[in-house]
Amino acid sequence: xxxxxxxxxxxxxxxxxxxxxxxxxxxxxxxxxxxxxxxxxxxxxxxxxxxxxxxxxxxxxxxxxxxxxxxxxxxxxxxxxxxxxxxxxxxxxxxxxxxxxxxxxxxxxxxxxxxxxxxxxxxxxxxxxxxxxxxxxxxxxxxxxxxxxxxxxxxxxxxxx
Numbered sequence: 001x002x003x004x005x006x007x008x009x010x011x012x013x014x015x016x017x018x019x020x021x022x023x024x025x026x027x028x029x030x031x032x033x034x035x036x037x038x039x040x041x042x043x044x045x046x047x048x049x050x051x052x053x054x055x056x057x058x059x060x061x062x063x064x065x066x067x068x069x070x071x072x073x074x075x076x077x078x079x080x081x082x083x084x085x086x087x088x089x090x091x092x093x094x095x096x097x098x099x100x101x102x103x104x105x106x107x108x109x110x111x112x113x114x115x116x117x118x119x120x121x122x123x124x125x126x127x128x129x130x131x132x133x134x135x136x137x138x139x140x141x142x143x144x145x146x147x148x149x150x151x152x153x154x155x156x157x158x159x160x161x
Contacts, residue, residue: 016153023060023079023156031058031085031154038087040065045083051075056085082156088149097145098138105137106130 019027035056042065043050053065053075063082067075109130116125 092150094146098142101137101141109133
């Protein structure tokens with residue numbers, strides 16, 4: 001039981017990959033693959049909060065996106081000005097949510113089933129309670145995880161001097 005919180009934390013963790021500047025062609029290809037057809041949160045180094053962007057395109061000398069706050073205006077920044085790009089994978093979020101929900105439902109179902117008394121059909125009833133709670137938890141958490149999405153972050157870092 002003590003490992004359950006650790007399991008939840010591991011399942012819910014985001015994915016972060018550090019990419020060193022200057023961007024190499026493989027880095028550019030990786031980032032473009034990650035952001036393709038997804039909305040992104042772009043954090044500039046000198047701004048306190050991130051910007052919402054669509055249609056992100058990365059090259060070795062610039063990062064461009066359509067800024068949601070500027071009514072669809074294209075913004076272009078050098079890679080050195082961008083601290084991180086975060087996209088959300090809704091399928092990964094749904095899978096992680098289903099796993100967490102299944103585990104939560106099974107544990108909660110086991111607690112509820114422990115209160116079932118009587119020997120006749122008690123084993124079947126307990127199994128049914130655990131199964132119903134497990135499936136219900138998996139479905140509910142999968143929906144929530146799919147809506148929220150699992151964040152994938154690309155940190156743009158400079159090489160040490």
